Amino acid sequence: MLSRAAWSLALRRGGLGTLGIHSLGGSAPSDRKMPPYTNYFAQRSYPMPDEPFCTELNAEQRALKEKEKGSWTLLSDAEKVALYRLQFHETFAEMNRRSNEWKTVMGCVFFFLGFAALLIWWQRVYMFPEKPITLTDEWKAQQLQRILDMKANPVQGLASRWDYEKKQWKK
């Protein structure tokens, strides 16, 4: 049930990335072909689709299209908007509206990160072998003492932070 909802959401957003092939209009008006038989796919980078949004027009809309062939100054504002809505599904403002999807994405990312952390913890408790001798604390202390004796990076690095008179780290 959850996967079907997610799949229909993905289709509706047209997020399949293919231009002009499979597209759902979302809230489909009655005079559109049912998906996936349309060539209407508009995004910000492809703003002029091949076909108009509404291809089956009733008589009133056909009359309007005839009027559109004349001078556009004779069209009223409402008619211009109606012609726009015939041609395009959404305005740029509607198409570019933001959504709350990022919250879902971040939630899923953190969820799976946490799950991976749990798996790794289990592995550390039940699967990992003993640490090699070079990673034990005594060995690492002797290693650090040897590095300080060799005065590695005495100008700005490790040995410059060690006080050789007092035998401790510089404050």
Next chain:
Amino acid sequence: MASSALAKPQMCGLLARRLRIHIIGAFVVSLGVAVFYKFAVAEPRKKAYADFYRNYDSMKDFEEMRKAGVFQSVK
């Protein structure tokens, strides 16, 4: 839609304006980063090296290392 209150938006020269802003910005940012690096990293580093080597006694350093036992050629 009768535009009664909206001013006419900028119609041309958009790319030129964007390029000008970004070229100037790129110069300023890179110059700023270079100056910052010079005065926050390069100058202190030069000073640290100068201070270290001003009174550096290499033989004393060598004796300390020899006593600590890190050499193979001399004990």
